[in-house]
Amino acid sequence: MEGTKIKIAVLSGKGGTGKTLVAVNLAAIAKNSVYIDCDVEEPNGHLFFKPEQLKRHDISVKIPVVDEKLCTGCRSCVAFCKFNALAYINHKLMVFDEICHSCGGCSLFCPEKALSEREKVIGVVQNGKSEDVRVISGIMNVGETSGVPIIKEILKYANEYQDITVIDCPPGSACTVMESIKDADYCILVAEPTLFGVHNLNMVHDLVTLFNKPYGVVLNKCVQSENPAETYCTEKNINVLGKILFDNELGTINSNGLIAIRQSDKYFDVFNQLLHKVSEEVQHETVVNP
């Protein structure tokens, strides 16, 4: 894949399916890759990579502050705020930081110019290296409600570095996931062989279809018995990129926060194959839908 920049998003309807396992190992095997952890509420990728030479910077949003000397109590800001983040109580304007969406409207429209904005830190971006992988994580502060500004910020790194970028998406199919897959060239959906697994796969499947993204499925934690997720893929004619068997060895490596391809030749091969498969798919896509 020399010279071509590709962005691969790894997602699953829910946490716990092995999304981070797949994303971390793919980035680790790709060489000169970037791993971006967009699961800013529970970022775990860095626990595996243990990146060094860390650089951190704060991410902040703008919150209004009132100059009480100028405020006349006209309440037009309160009336404007669609999120009810402002209230005028006891001759004082109160700002509820946690529910403010930082739209800037109140300051813009205050007739007395009594409102200005201050920066409020909502999390950090951590940038480091683990062997030859660039590891970027966004970490949202506890008590904050939305990680979207952090996700926007860390996705900027996808264009800055090497050939392959692996984006570890947040769970679910809400706005944060959409933000994470918007610019992806290819999506990998990770699914568990359970009833829940199928239900969740169905949701992310709808999402990638809606966004018109090329995609394939990795079946994780496969056991001997029937695999509802595999049946789903067969029925819907979905490309299965690979199967990872349920395995105590992998479980232990993973729960101890180690990277499977750096620990075991077996998993080196498994993820190497997966990477090749995905690269082929992406090349195929660029030929068919340039």
Added chain:
Amino acid sequence: MKQLLILSGKGGTGKTTMATAFIKLSSATAYADCDVDAPNLHLLMHQSAKAIESDYFGMPKAEINSQICVQCDLCRENCRFDAINFDDGYHVDPFVCEGCGVCEELCPVGAVSLKPEKAGDLMLYKEDVVFSRAQLKMGSGTSGMLVTEVKKSMKSAAEDAEFAIIDGSPGIGCPVIASLSGVDMVLIVAEPSISGIRDMERIIETARKFQARIAVCTNKFDTNIEIAESIEAFCKKNNLPFVGRVPFDLEAVEAINKGNSIIDSDSTSGFATRVVYKRTMELLSK
């Protein structure tokens, strides 16, 4: 109504499995699934009747009438969410628009209007028991508000219920914060891994901000006994009641695939879950 909320910080730890077991063991007459993004509880709690469905409207979205628009660019310049694009004219990306209303207020010719948009479905099952859940429409934001609606509709449909169980949402963001408000106790299901510990710490910190009482249990504790023990040590050090360990159990996986609860069979995990249940309920009744 006493409310017990089950949380895990992250999905996949067995939160919903635990919630199902608790609902069955307590014969709860009211329960709710607050994971409005990827709800699973209804897959295990079989409902005989159909749900009463209602539309959920989240924040409205802006719309630009190109017939009126004079292309002054004010709306695009001032939209903090980069939701307005210009190509052959001005357009709002509905997935990005937060409905803040800045563009509507600014537009000199009144070309922008905020239109209500359906953001999800609320579903309420109301027979002998009340079960409230919802499904957020793909890519909609403001799931916290929908979580609040789910809880509200459970409460008003089951006014007489003394006890309710709520299956929480993953993460630590707005839906979790919304599910935390007003509950009496939180049971945190932790998984013994390096990432599991980190997730647990973050969810405990979040729950503490809301002054909720907290109990912790581990699921699949035997997949990494060393880390499972450090979770227990963490609880001890931080004065958090630890209410039990549930082992990993392939039988449980099969039970769930058949749509059953782990307490329906005589499995080791089923037994351990009963212990967790008993201790949690003792704490809750204190």
